[in-house]
Amino acid sequence: MSATYTIRLISASATYTLRNKVLRPGRPVSECYFSGDDSEGSFHLGVFNDEKLIGVASFIKNSNPFFDHLIQYQLRGMAVLPDFKGKGFGSLLLKEAESKIKREHQDPFLWFNARVTATDFYQKHGYECYGKRFEVSGVCEHIVMFKHLKSKKSLKNETT
Numbered sequence: 001m002s003a004t005y006t007i008r009l010i011s012a013s014a015t016y017t018l019r020n021k022v023l024r025p026g027r028p029v030s031e032c033y034f035s036g037d038d039s040e041g042s043f044h045l046g047v048f049n050d051e052k053l054i055g056v057a058s059f060i061k062n063s064n065p066f067f068d069h070l071i072q073y074q075l076r077g078m079a080v081l082p083d084f085k086g087k088g089f090g091s092l093l094l095k096e097a098e099s100k101i102k103r104e105h106q107d108p109f110l111w112f113n114a115r116v117t118a119t120d121f122y123q124k125h126g127y128e129c130y131g132k133r134f135e136v137s138g139v140c141e142h143i144v145m146f147k148h149l150k151s152k153k154s155l156k157n158e159t160t
């Protein structure tokens with residue numbers, strides 16, 4: 001991996017072009033505006049290589065009724081430009097977001113509708129599948145994935 005990368009908080013609108021290129025190529029960019037993008041508590045991370053935005057991920061404050069955790073975030077729009085895939089940038093985005101969420105909340109929970117083609121990536125980061133696969137119209141097959149992001153404090157409580 002290049003040593004000149006940085007990860008920063010970015011606005012929702014700064015993610016749209018990259019989301020469009022990677023996740024909805026050839027489709028109107030308006031398909032890349034996600035519900036909750038600008039909601040309070042939602043945040044967006046960008047990874048830059050020499051000031052070029054090469055990957056994005058969004059963390060929307062949104063609860064899934066299938067889960068009963070109080071603090072839930074939904075990962076959306078995880079995308080790394082094709083030339084930069086497989087170099088660890090997606091992992092960096094995910095780890096940075098997990099750390100931020102754990103710093104700010106006790107026992108948070110992260111879930112998302114994962115493309116089935118990306119489940120191995122998420123499983124490497126400790127995420128589990130939930131329920132059956134389903135088709136997102138015009139995109140591809142998805143499955144819900146989740147991870148309980150236990151804070152150090154709660155881990156400590158469990159062992160005492």
Ligand SMILES: CC(C)(COP(=O)(O)OP(=O)(O)OC[C@H]1O[C@@H](n2cnc3c(N)ncnc32)[C@H](O)[C@@H]1OP(=O)(O)O)[C@@H](O)C(=O)NCCC(=O)NCCS
Binds near residue numbers: 084114115
């Ligand atoms: C999925 C994605 C975000 C992963 O980002 P990345 O920077 O390529 O991933 P990393 O380099 O951090 O990969 C970490 C590990 O996951 C593996 N991995 C990454 N993408 C994978 C995939 N689609 N399928 C299987 N394994 C994958 C890598 O080989 C690597 O394994 P290793 O640690 O054993 O070497 C990126 O490949 C991407 O944008 N894909 C297209 C869009 C997409 O599918 N987004 C997810 C929507 S749910």
